[in-house]
Amino acid sequence: EVQLVESGGGLVQPGRSLKLSCAASGFTFSNYYMAWVRQAPKKGLEWVATISTSGSRTYYPDSVKGRFTISRDNAKSSLYLQMNSLKSEDTATYYCARQLIRGFDYWGQGVMVTVSS
Amino acid sequence: DIQMTQSPASLSASLGETVSIECLASEGISNDLAWYQQKSGKSPQLLIYAASRLQDGVPSRFSGSGSGTRYSLKISGMQPEDEADYFCQQSYKYPPTFGSGTKLEIK
Secondary structure (H helix, E strand, O other), X not given: OOEEEEEOOEEEOOOOOEEEEEEEEOOOXXXXXXXXXXXXOOOOEEEEEEEXXXXXXXXXXXXXXXXXXXXXXXXXXXXXXXEOOOOHXXXXXXXXXXXXXXXXXXXXXXXXXXXXX | OOOEEEEOOEEEEOOOOEEEEEEEEOOOOOOOXXXXXXXXXXXXXXXXXXXXXXXXXXXXXXXXXXXXXXXXXXXXXXXXXXXXXXXXXXXXXXOOEEOOOEEEEEO
16 A cells, blocks of 8 residues: 655744655655645645656746755655745745655645744 | 636535536637546546546436537436536646636535
8 A cells, every 4th residue: 555654844934944754665666756835724735846757857836946955765765845944924834845857746744834933 | 718607616505306407618629528527535537538428336316418509417316425516627628727716415
């Protein structure tokens, strides 16, 4: 059974940093692109980052480029999101997701990040 | 970026009723369109990919259609468990973008 379990969320002040983790199991992690998708409270879904199977290629939207870094450790079947210079508009539930060409086929339960002073 | 305009924003349906949700892309996306269901307090689940292909385990009352810039999700016979938010998403071009969502409730 595919499982994605996020951790590392919490309350952080504007301008500070936070690192999210996602532990994957039930599939060969190194064979798949992985992504982070976020959802602000009562809002829609926003793609945040994608990483290739080896980690050599990463993709970001303009809203987080230069502030967020996605990475992975295939030996540990783990995905990470380093978030720097956080802003109030980064407040959201962050989902780890397995990404196929056809879409995001498995999602974690999500972890809440609140950016507030 | 490709904009995905989803409609309606909300609708209510009676049990057994057939409902449709639409997504309009700002440019052609060559059927690279997925639909997700998100129940209250849960993470999204992939329902349909490539515009019309049903993800494994999804009931056959769900179907997708469309081409070019216009796509739709149909639920043939509303069930209580179908009460949820629904989102479309294009994977034709980076960045992947989502529609704003449709809240489906039971009447």
